[in-house]
Amino acid sequence: MNDRKNIVRVRDVMKTEFDMVEGMDTVADVLRNSKYPQTKCFIVNIRHDDDEYGIVLLSDIAKKVLANNKSPDRVNIYEIMSKPVIAVDPDMDIRYCTRLFENFGLGRAPVVENKKVVGIIGYTDIVLDGVRDRLL
16 A cells, blocks of 8 residues: 655755856855855756756866866856756655656756755755655
8 A cells, every 4th residue: 555654855864055156157266165065056046937956066177177187266167057857746645756767867856845945855865865764
């Protein structure tokens, strides 16, 4: 029997603290001012109503800046971001979130509600907060 009360939703395990940055910020400025490096990414804010959010992973900085011997002081976030992002609804079942990640090769995604980013979700959150705690 399927008990809907046992469904773990993205909202239950997402991180609500994350860094929102601007596309014109330099990589160096973003790294210096980061308050939440544990999210392993930065959300790039929209510029106007018809714009979309972007994302920069720490691995993007390693691959696109450091590995190419570029100066973090001279590279703007918009040059290395992925945009538009695939976002997740906070009411999504984490099982479907995991399938979405697998289908699109994602490791983390912003959680968007009413066109506003309200959190970040990644495999770590899903497994450690969504599964492990319910097994113990």
